[in-house]
Amino acid sequence: MIGYSTGSPLRLIEDLQILKPSVLPSVPRVLNRIYQAISANLQAPGLKGALFRRAVAAKLERLKQTGNHTHPFWDKLVFNKVRAILGGRVDVLFSGSAPLNPEVMDFLRVTLVCNLIQGYGMTENCGTCTRPFPMDATAAGTVGWPQPVNEIKLVDVPSMGYSVLDEPHPRGEICVRGANCFSAYYKSESEPSASRCPIYLLRIDPEATKETIDEEGWVHTGDVGLVDEVGRFKIIDRVKNIMKLSQGEYVALERIENVYAACPIVQQIYVHGDSLQSYLLAIVIPDPVVLAKVASEVWKKRVSETDLRVLDQAVKDKEVAKAVLDMLTKAGARYGLKGCVSHAPLLLGNPCDTVFFAGTSSRRGYTSRMNCSRSRTTASRRR
Numbered sequence: 001m002i003g004y005s006t007g008s009p010l011r012l013i014e015d016l017q018i019l020k021p022s023v024l025p026s027v028p029r030v031l032n033r034i035y036q037a038i039s040a041n042l043q044a045p046g047l048k049g050a051l052f053r054r055a056v057a058a059k060l061e062r063l064k065q066t067g068n069h070t071h072p073f074w075d076k077l078v079f080n081k082v083r084a085i086l087g088g089r090v091d092v093l094f095s096g097s098a099p100l101n102p103e104v105m106d107f108l109r110v111t112l113v114c115n116l117i118q119g120y121g122m123t124e125n126c127g128t129c130t131r132p133f134p135m136d137a138t139a140a141g142t143v144g145w146p147q148p149v150n151e152i153k154l155v156d157v158p159s160m161g162y163s164v165l166d167e168p169h170p171r172g173e174i175c176v177r178g179a180n181c182f183s184a185y186y187k188s189e190s191e192p193s194a195s196r197c198p199i200y201l202l203r204i205d206p207e208a209t210k211e212t213i214d215e216e217g218w219v220h221t222g223d224v225g226l227v228d229e230v231g232r233f234k235i236i237d238r239v240k241n242i243m244k245l246s247q248g249e250y251v252a253l254e255r256i257e258n259v260y261a262a263c264p265i266v267q268q269i270y271v272h273g274d275s276l277q278s279y280l281l282a283i284v285i286p287d288p289v290v291l292a293k294v295a296s297e298v299w300k301k302r303v304s305e306t307d308l309r310v311l312d313q314a315v316k317d318k319e320v321a322k323a324v325l326d327m328l329t330k331a332g333a334r335y336g337l338k339g340c341v342s343h344a345p346l347l348l349g350n351p352c353d354t355v356f357f358a359g360t361s362s363r364r365g366y367t368s369r370m371n372c373s374r375s376r377t378t379a380s381r382r383r
Contacts, residue, residue: 009267010288010305013085020087025094028101029261033287035104036264038082038111052078059110067135069109082111090114096121099235101262102140119143120235124212124219125150126180130233142232143225150178153218154225157239162224169226173239175218182219184209247278256280256337263331265290265324268349285349286315286324294323315348324348 003019005012012030041052055074063069071079083090093108095118109116119131120143129152132144146152154164154172162171185208213219224237241254256271260282268285286294292305295314303310314320325346 016086017084018087020089022089023092023094024086024090025096027097028095028099028104029267031093031095031100031108032104032262032264033289034085034112035108038085039107055079056107056110060106063106063110064137067137069115070113071110075113079111079113083113086112092117094119096127098258098261104262105140117144120223120233122221124182124221125176125178129176129178129180132232139232142228142234144232146233147178147180149180150176152176152233154227155220157224160224160237160239160242162237166226169228171224171226171236174221174223174225174233174235175214176221177216177218181217183213185212243273244275245273245278245280246276249278251280253280256332259332259335259337260284260328263328265294265327281347282328283347283349284324284328291315291320291324294327295320298323321346321348 003021005015005019016024041049042056043049044052055071055078059069059071059074059079062071080088090112091114093112093114093116095105095116100118105116105118108114115134117131118139119128121128121130128147129150130143130146132139132142136144153175154170155175156163157173162173164170164172184204184206187203187205222239223235224239225233225235227233237252238254242250242252244250251273253271253273257269260266260269260271265286266284267287270283272281272283288305288311291311291314292303292307295303295310295317298317298319303314305311328346
């Protein structure tokens with residue numbers, strides 16, 4: 001049986017408790033929120049807090065030694081209640097679309113008592129080409145080994161300093177080949193009647209296809225990865241995502257977005273850079289639950305996450321924006337962001353509105369993860 005949520009992020013936990021899923025596909029943004037909620041128990045006072053900290057420490061030690069995320073004593077005493085947050089029946093939790101912090105992965109594996117799998121794939125290879133093995137004690141932070149159906153290789157990226165000869169781990173652009181890989185792009189978005197056109201009548205787009213598939217049939221993913229000492233892949237960067245600001249500083253925009261996206265306040269984020277300027281601009285759609293807490297602290301009065309009018313006032317308030325920027329700055333410092341990156345101007349959007357960036361709806365207007373293409377956005381802004 002397949003269950004669907006109501007679509008409201010504010011009712012997600014309620015939906016899960018009703019559906020009681022055993023297999024749950026998710027994304028880091030949701031998992032980070034769950035992590036924040038559960039980890040709050042680590043600061044609980046008295047016997048309850050001490051018991052929870054002891055239980056987490058014991059299970060993390062067991063996980064790192066054996067790869068086993070269960071414990072016969074602590075699960076029954078402490079973590080069965082935590083499992084109830086997601087309905088109490090989740091056995092496998094999948095994470096995709098963006099990297100998940102290794103610390104968060106291990107914490108959720110032991111507290112939710114489930115196998116958390118972070119694989120790697122894209123639409124062009126049916127959503128998966130690598131995945132970790134169950135009971136792998138050190139899998140956190142990696143995306144595992146290639147699937148049996150796939151061949152994977154790394155290709156040098158000289159402009160970014162990545163080489164397959166790098167030590168201690170080879171690095172380069174990830175290229176995939178196999179039966180699950182696509183063969184061509186269609187001109188579906190560029191033709192006026194494409195949405196009503198049968199697929200067998202759609203014309204192949206040779207230009208877009210050639211940009212992604214080489215003469216030997218390798219699909220160039222645009223992701224930079226490394227292979228560790230046991231053959232697992234780890235995603236570390238994106239090809240062609242580095243830009244130079246006016247003062248000569250090079251910045252990797254998508255890496256910056258991934259770092260800030262792990263911050264609990266962030267529901268959506270877009271970082272924009274202009275080579276004629278010395279700074280970056282961040283557009284953030286805040287999480288309504290966390291935004292309400294921040295506004296409550298700033299204004300010294302309770303703000304409800306369901307009060308849309310007050311949340312709209314909050315995103316326009318300079319003191320609230322400053323508090324959000326402080327949260328982002330701390331998150332960036334934890335991952336080593338500095339210079340212009342840690343002092344980016346911030347624009348807050350209403351968390352209750354759907355935001356579309358200026359640009360085209362064609363495939364080449366978006367990245368492989370369906371983020372808005374920077375080149376298209378910039379061109380639209382200049383027009």
